Amino acid sequence: MIDEDFTRGLLEQHTFLTKVSHEDCLCLLCPPEHWVEIAKFLRNEETFELLADLTAIDQGEESEFRFTVVAHYYSRIHHDYLRIKCDCTDSLSPKIPSLSSIFPAADWHERETFDMFGIEFTDHPNLKRILMWDEYPYFPLRKEFPLAGIDTPLPADDVVEVTQASVEPAPMMGGPFVTSGSGPMSNSEPRAKDESWTEEVEKSK
Template sequence: DPERIAEVCKAAKETLGFDFLVDLTGVDHLDGGRRWGVVYELMGTGHGVHLRLKTAVGEEVGEVPSVCGVWRGADWHEREAFDMFGIRFRGHPDLRRILMWEGYPYHPLRKDFPLAGRSSEVPDGAFTRPAPLEGGPFVTPPVGDDAIAREPRVRTPEES
Protein backbone atom coordinates (compact mmCIF):
# COMPACT_ATOMS: atom_id res chain seq x y z
CA ASP A 1 0.00 0.00 0.00
CA PRO A 2 1.73 3.22 -1.13
CA GLU A 3 -0.08 5.23 1.55
CA ARG A 4 1.89 3.38 4.25
CA ILE A 5 5.38 3.82 2.78
CA ALA A 6 6.36 6.64 5.16
CA GLU A 7 5.15 4.54 8.10
CA VAL A 8 7.12 1.51 6.87
CA CYS A 9 10.25 3.65 6.37
CA LYS A 10 9.93 5.10 9.86
CA ALA A 11 9.66 1.59 11.33
CA ALA A 12 12.68 0.44 9.28
CA LYS A 13 14.70 3.33 10.67
CA GLU A 14 13.59 3.24 14.30
CA THR A 15 13.08 -0.49 14.83
CA LEU A 16 15.49 -2.15 12.40
CA GLY A 17 18.30 0.42 12.38
CA PHE A 18 18.15 1.49 8.72
CA ASP A 19 19.34 4.98 9.50
CA PHE A 20 20.63 6.01 6.07
CA LEU A 21 18.63 6.61 2.89
CA VAL A 22 21.13 5.72 0.18
CA ASP A 23 18.88 6.46 -2.78
CA LEU A 24 15.31 7.08 -3.81
CA THR A 25 14.24 6.93 -7.43
CA GLY A 26 11.20 6.68 -9.60
CA VAL A 27 10.31 3.96 -12.08
CA ASP A 28 7.92 4.23 -15.02
CA HIS A 29 5.95 1.03 -15.69
CA LEU A 30 4.25 2.40 -18.80
CA ASP A 31 2.64 -0.90 -19.78
CA GLY A 32 1.92 -2.13 -16.26
CA GLY A 33 -1.15 -1.82 -14.05
CA ARG A 34 0.25 0.80 -11.71
CA ARG A 35 2.29 3.24 -13.75
CA TRP A 36 4.68 4.64 -11.17
CA GLY A 37 7.07 2.93 -8.82
CA VAL A 38 9.20 4.49 -6.12
CA VAL A 39 12.27 2.58 -4.93
CA TYR A 40 13.94 3.33 -1.59
CA GLU A 41 17.46 1.97 -0.97
CA LEU A 42 18.22 1.95 2.75
CA MET A 43 21.29 1.01 4.75
CA GLY A 44 21.92 0.46 8.42
CA THR A 45 25.26 2.08 9.21
CA GLY A 46 25.48 0.09 12.44
CA HIS A 47 25.11 -3.33 10.79
CA GLY A 48 25.96 -2.63 7.13
CA VAL A 49 22.84 -4.33 5.78
CA HIS A 50 20.98 -2.90 2.78
CA LEU A 51 17.22 -2.98 2.35
CA ARG A 52 15.31 -2.09 -0.82
CA LEU A 53 11.68 -1.04 -0.47
CA LYS A 54 9.42 -0.63 -3.48
CA THR A 55 5.96 0.80 -3.81
CA ALA A 56 3.72 1.35 -6.81
CA VAL A 57 1.09 3.97 -7.44
CA GLY A 58 -1.41 4.34 -10.26
CA GLU A 59 -1.23 7.19 -12.75
CA GLU A 60 -4.61 8.50 -11.61
CA VAL A 61 -3.24 9.02 -8.07
CA GLY A 62 0.35 9.89 -9.00
CA GLU A 63 1.55 10.63 -5.47
CA VAL A 64 2.99 8.97 -2.40
CA PRO A 65 3.69 10.34 1.08
CA SER A 66 7.03 12.09 1.50
CA VAL A 67 9.69 10.46 3.68
CA CYS A 68 11.48 13.76 4.38
CA GLY A 69 10.18 13.50 7.93
CA VAL A 70 12.05 10.21 8.31
CA TRP A 71 15.28 11.12 6.51
CA ARG A 72 15.94 14.80 5.82
CA GLY A 73 18.20 13.72 2.96
CA ALA A 74 15.15 12.50 1.01
CA ASP A 75 14.45 16.12 0.08
CA TRP A 76 16.44 16.34 -3.15
CA HIS A 77 15.82 12.68 -4.08
CA GLU A 78 12.07 13.30 -4.03
CA ARG A 79 12.46 16.55 -5.94
CA GLU A 80 14.42 14.72 -8.65
CA ALA A 81 11.78 11.97 -8.93
CA PHE A 82 9.12 14.66 -9.21
CA ASP A 83 11.08 16.60 -11.82
CA MET A 84 12.03 13.65 -14.00
CA PHE A 85 8.93 11.41 -13.64
CA GLY A 86 6.16 13.67 -12.32
CA ILE A 87 5.62 11.61 -9.16
CA ARG A 88 4.30 13.88 -6.43
CA PHE A 89 5.35 13.49 -2.79
CA ARG A 90 2.58 14.61 -0.47
CA GLY A 91 3.88 16.57 2.51
CA HIS A 92 7.23 17.43 0.92
CA PRO A 93 8.56 20.73 2.33
CA ASP A 94 9.63 22.20 -1.05
CA LEU A 95 8.44 20.11 -4.00
CA ARG A 96 9.65 22.03 -7.02
CA ARG A 97 11.84 21.22 -9.98
CA ILE A 98 15.50 20.60 -9.29
CA LEU A 99 16.99 19.93 -12.76
CA MET A 100 14.57 21.45 -15.27
CA TRP A 101 13.39 25.05 -15.07
CA GLU A 102 10.11 25.98 -13.43
CA GLY A 103 7.32 25.88 -15.95
CA TYR A 104 8.91 23.13 -18.06
CA PRO A 105 5.82 21.16 -19.10
CA TYR A 106 7.31 17.65 -19.39
CA HIS A 107 9.01 14.97 -17.31
CA PRO A 108 11.98 13.65 -19.34
CA LEU A 109 12.43 10.18 -17.77
CA ARG A 110 8.90 9.03 -18.53
CA LYS A 111 8.88 6.21 -21.05
CA ASP A 112 6.44 8.10 -23.27
CA PHE A 113 8.81 11.07 -23.54
CA PRO A 114 10.21 11.00 -27.11
CA LEU A 115 13.90 10.22 -27.48
CA ALA A 116 14.34 13.25 -29.73
CA GLY A 117 12.92 15.44 -26.97
CA ARG A 118 10.15 18.00 -27.14
CA SER A 119 10.56 21.65 -27.85
CA SER A 120 9.31 24.14 -25.32
CA GLU A 121 9.61 27.82 -24.69
CA VAL A 122 12.52 28.76 -22.47
CA PRO A 123 11.44 31.59 -20.20
CA ASP A 124 12.99 35.00 -20.75
CA GLY A 125 16.14 35.39 -18.76
CA ALA A 126 16.72 31.68 -18.26
CA PHE A 127 20.38 30.81 -18.06
CA THR A 128 21.46 34.43 -18.60
CA ARG A 129 22.46 35.54 -15.12
CA PRO A 130 26.19 36.24 -15.02
CA ALA A 131 28.30 34.10 -12.74
CA PRO A 132 30.11 35.99 -10.00
CA LEU A 133 33.71 36.77 -10.86
CA GLU A 134 34.81 38.21 -7.56
CA GLY A 135 34.67 37.20 -3.96
CA GLY A 136 34.53 33.43 -4.37
CA PRO A 137 37.11 31.22 -2.70
CA PHE A 138 38.42 29.70 -5.94
CA VAL A 139 38.03 32.53 -8.43
CA THR A 140 41.29 33.70 -9.97
CA PRO A 141 41.88 36.67 -12.25
CA PRO A 142 42.86 35.81 -15.83
CA VAL A 143 46.39 37.25 -15.60
CA GLY A 144 49.80 35.66 -15.42
CA ASP A 145 51.49 32.93 -17.39
CA ASP A 146 50.40 29.85 -15.50
CA ALA A 147 48.29 28.63 -12.61
CA ILE A 148 51.05 29.10 -10.04
CA ALA A 149 51.38 32.77 -10.95
CA ARG A 150 47.63 33.28 -10.66
CA GLU A 151 46.78 31.08 -7.70
CA PRO A 152 48.87 31.34 -4.55
CA ARG A 153 47.29 28.24 -2.99
CA VAL A 154 48.97 25.93 -5.49
CA ARG A 155 52.43 27.18 -4.54
CA THR A 156 54.55 25.20 -2.17
CA PRO A 157 55.78 27.04 0.96
CA GLU A 158 59.27 27.23 -0.60
CA GLU A 159 57.93 29.08 -3.67
CA SER A 160 56.04 31.70 -1.66
Protein backbone atom coordinates in the same frame (compact mmCIF):
# COMPACT_ATOMS: atom_id res chain seq x y z
CA MET B 1 24.55 -8.95 6.13
CA ILE B 2 20.79 -9.38 6.05
CA ASP B 3 19.99 -13.05 6.72
CA GLU B 4 16.89 -15.21 6.45
CA ASP B 5 16.03 -14.75 10.13
CA PHE B 6 15.91 -10.97 9.71
CA THR B 7 13.77 -11.27 6.59
CA ARG B 8 11.38 -13.75 8.20
CA GLY B 9 10.97 -11.61 11.31
CA LEU B 10 10.34 -8.46 9.29
CA LEU B 11 7.66 -10.14 7.18
CA GLU B 12 5.98 -11.71 10.22
CA GLN B 13 5.89 -8.40 12.08
CA HIS B 14 4.71 -6.39 9.06
CA THR B 15 2.30 -8.61 7.17
CA PHE B 16 1.57 -5.87 4.63
CA LEU B 17 5.08 -6.33 3.15
CA THR B 18 5.66 -8.68 0.22
CA LYS B 19 9.05 -10.08 -0.72
CA VAL B 20 10.12 -9.43 -4.31
CA SER B 21 12.80 -11.53 -5.98
CA HIS B 22 16.02 -9.55 -6.59
CA GLU B 23 19.60 -10.74 -6.92
CA ASP B 24 21.53 -7.87 -5.34
CA CYS B 25 19.71 -7.12 -2.06
CA LEU B 26 16.53 -7.83 -0.11
CA CYS B 27 13.57 -6.16 -1.84
CA LEU B 28 10.12 -5.69 -0.32
CA LEU B 29 6.91 -4.25 -1.76
CA CYS B 30 5.01 -1.90 0.55
CA PRO B 31 1.49 -0.45 0.14
CA PRO B 32 1.32 3.40 0.00
CA GLU B 33 -0.58 3.64 3.29
CA HIS B 34 2.34 1.97 5.12
CA TRP B 35 5.17 3.79 3.28
CA VAL B 36 5.91 6.21 6.13
CA GLU B 37 5.32 3.61 8.83
CA ILE B 38 7.94 1.20 7.49
CA ALA B 39 10.46 4.01 6.97
CA LYS B 40 10.14 5.03 10.63
CA PHE B 41 10.43 1.42 11.78
CA LEU B 42 13.55 0.74 9.71
CA ARG B 43 15.26 3.87 11.01
CA ASN B 44 14.24 3.61 14.66
CA GLU B 45 14.12 -0.15 15.27
CA GLU B 46 16.34 -1.82 12.67
CA THR B 47 19.29 0.61 12.34
CA PHE B 48 18.64 1.49 8.69
CA GLU B 49 19.59 5.08 9.38
CA LEU B 50 20.72 6.06 5.88
CA LEU B 51 18.35 6.71 3.01
CA ALA B 52 20.88 6.14 0.24
CA ASP B 53 18.59 6.76 -2.71
CA LEU B 54 14.99 7.36 -3.69
CA THR B 55 13.74 7.31 -7.26
CA ALA B 56 10.94 5.89 -9.42
CA ILE B 57 10.24 3.55 -12.32
CA ASP B 58 7.76 4.11 -15.14
CA GLN B 59 6.47 0.62 -15.94
CA GLY B 60 4.50 1.84 -18.97
CA GLU B 61 0.89 2.82 -19.55
CA GLU B 62 -0.19 -0.80 -20.05
CA SER B 63 0.89 -1.80 -16.52
CA GLU B 64 -1.62 -2.17 -13.70
CA PHE B 65 0.47 0.24 -11.63
CA ARG B 66 2.42 2.48 -13.96
CA PHE B 67 4.66 4.24 -11.42
CA THR B 68 6.70 2.57 -8.69
CA VAL B 69 8.72 4.55 -6.14
CA VAL B 70 11.91 2.83 -4.95
CA ALA B 71 13.87 3.63 -1.77
CA HIS B 72 17.24 2.16 -0.81
CA TYR B 73 18.10 2.06 2.89
CA TYR B 74 21.51 1.19 4.32
CA SER B 75 22.37 -0.16 7.77
CA ARG B 76 25.85 0.23 9.25
CA ILE B 77 25.02 -2.63 11.62
CA HIS B 78 23.86 -5.08 8.97
CA HIS B 79 26.35 -3.71 6.42
CA ASP B 80 23.74 -4.16 3.74
CA TYR B 81 21.09 -2.42 1.66
CA LEU B 82 17.34 -2.92 1.84
CA ARG B 83 15.13 -1.94 -1.10
CA ILE B 84 11.52 -0.93 -0.47
CA LYS B 85 9.22 -0.47 -3.46
CA CYS B 86 5.79 1.14 -3.52
CA ASP B 87 3.30 1.19 -6.39
CA CYS B 88 1.38 4.43 -6.97
CA THR B 89 -2.25 3.37 -7.24
CA ASP B 90 -3.29 6.31 -9.46
CA SER B 91 -1.42 6.27 -12.77
CA LEU B 92 -2.93 9.55 -13.98
CA SER B 93 -2.09 11.54 -10.84
CA PRO B 94 0.58 9.47 -9.05
CA LYS B 95 1.26 10.39 -5.45
CA ILE B 96 2.87 8.95 -2.35
CA PRO B 97 3.59 10.31 1.16
CA SER B 98 6.86 12.20 1.61
CA LEU B 99 9.67 10.75 3.74
CA SER B 100 11.38 14.13 4.17
CA SER B 101 10.24 14.51 7.79
CA ILE B 102 11.95 11.19 8.64
CA PHE B 103 14.99 11.32 6.37
CA PRO B 104 16.09 14.87 5.45
CA ALA B 105 17.95 13.38 2.47
CA ALA B 106 14.58 12.51 0.95
CA ASP B 107 13.90 16.21 0.28
CA TRP B 108 15.99 16.55 -2.88
CA HIS B 109 15.47 12.92 -3.95
CA GLU B 110 11.71 13.47 -3.94
CA ARG B 111 12.00 16.80 -5.74
CA GLU B 112 14.06 15.17 -8.48
CA THR B 113 11.57 12.29 -8.77
CA PHE B 114 8.72 14.81 -8.99
CA ASP B 115 10.66 16.76 -11.62
CA MET B 116 11.45 13.73 -13.79
CA PHE B 117 8.31 11.58 -13.32
CA GLY B 118 5.58 13.94 -12.11
CA ILE B 119 4.96 11.96 -8.91
CA GLU B 120 3.57 14.10 -6.09
CA PHE B 121 5.01 13.57 -2.61
CA THR B 122 2.30 14.67 -0.22
CA ASP B 123 3.37 16.73 2.82
CA HIS B 124 6.71 17.59 1.22
CA PRO B 125 7.77 21.02 2.56
CA ASN B 126 8.89 22.46 -0.80
CA LEU B 127 7.86 20.22 -3.69
CA LYS B 128 9.01 22.06 -6.79
CA ARG B 129 11.23 21.22 -9.74
CA ILE B 130 14.94 20.92 -8.99
CA LEU B 131 16.52 20.36 -12.43
CA MET B 132 14.06 21.88 -14.90
CA TRP B 133 12.38 25.28 -14.59
CA ASP B 134 8.93 25.49 -13.00
CA GLU B 135 7.06 26.03 -16.28
CA TYR B 136 8.72 23.11 -18.10
CA PRO B 137 5.78 21.14 -19.57
CA TYR B 138 7.25 17.61 -19.62
CA PHE B 139 8.49 14.87 -17.29
CA PRO B 140 11.70 13.65 -19.00
CA LEU B 141 11.93 10.16 -17.47
CA ARG B 142 8.41 9.09 -18.39
CA LYS B 143 8.15 6.44 -21.09
CA GLU B 144 6.43 8.74 -23.58
CA PHE B 145 9.24 11.31 -23.47
CA PRO B 146 11.49 10.77 -26.54
CA LEU B 147 15.07 9.69 -25.92
CA ALA B 148 16.37 12.57 -28.01
CA GLY B 149 14.38 15.14 -26.02
CA ILE B 150 11.97 17.86 -27.16
CA ASP B 151 12.92 21.28 -28.49
CA THR B 152 11.66 23.67 -25.81
CA PRO B 153 12.21 27.45 -25.59
CA LEU B 154 13.99 28.75 -22.52
CA PRO B 155 11.65 30.75 -20.26
CA ALA B 156 13.97 33.70 -19.60
CA ASP B 157 13.99 36.20 -22.48
CA ASP B 158 17.16 37.87 -21.22
CA VAL B 159 19.03 34.54 -21.17
CA VAL B 160 17.81 33.67 -24.67
CA GLU B 161 18.87 37.09 -25.96
CA VAL B 162 22.40 36.73 -24.59
CA THR B 163 22.98 33.03 -25.32
CA GLN B 164 20.79 32.59 -28.41
CA ALA B 165 20.09 29.17 -26.94
CA SER B 166 17.11 26.88 -26.53
CA VAL B 167 16.64 23.42 -25.10
CA GLU B 168 17.16 21.27 -28.18
CA PRO B 169 16.95 17.53 -28.79
CA ALA B 170 20.28 15.85 -28.12
CA PRO B 171 22.05 13.53 -30.57
CA MET B 172 21.43 9.90 -29.74
CA MET B 173 25.16 9.13 -29.39
CA GLY B 174 24.69 5.38 -29.55
CA GLY B 175 21.26 5.25 -27.96
CA PRO B 176 18.83 3.91 -27.13
CA PHE B 177 20.49 2.78 -23.94
CA VAL B 178 19.59 -0.49 -22.28
CA THR B 179 20.33 -2.13 -18.97
CA SER B 180 20.28 -5.66 -17.64
CA GLY B 181 17.84 -6.57 -14.91
CA SER B 182 20.01 -9.42 -13.66
CA GLY B 183 23.11 -9.46 -11.50
CA PRO B 184 24.43 -6.86 -9.05
CA MET B 185 23.74 -3.16 -9.55
CA SER B 186 27.41 -2.54 -10.37
CA ASN B 187 27.00 -4.63 -13.54
CA SER B 188 23.69 -3.15 -14.67
CA GLU B 189 24.73 0.33 -15.78
CA PRO B 190 23.02 1.34 -19.05
CA ARG B 191 24.92 0.45 -22.20
CA ALA B 192 24.39 1.77 -25.71
CA LYS B 193 22.99 -0.70 -28.22
CA ASP B 194 25.17 0.95 -30.87
CA GLU B 195 28.69 1.60 -29.58
CA SER B 196 30.21 2.45 -32.94
CA TRP B 197 30.61 6.07 -31.80
CA THR B 198 32.97 4.93 -29.02
CA GLU B 199 36.39 3.30 -29.17
CA GLU B 200 34.98 -0.01 -27.91
CA VAL B 201 33.61 -1.06 -31.28
CA GLU B 202 35.43 -0.52 -34.55
CA LYS B 203 33.73 2.15 -36.59
CA SER B 204 32.29 1.11 -39.93
CA LYS B 205 34.06 2.40 -43.04
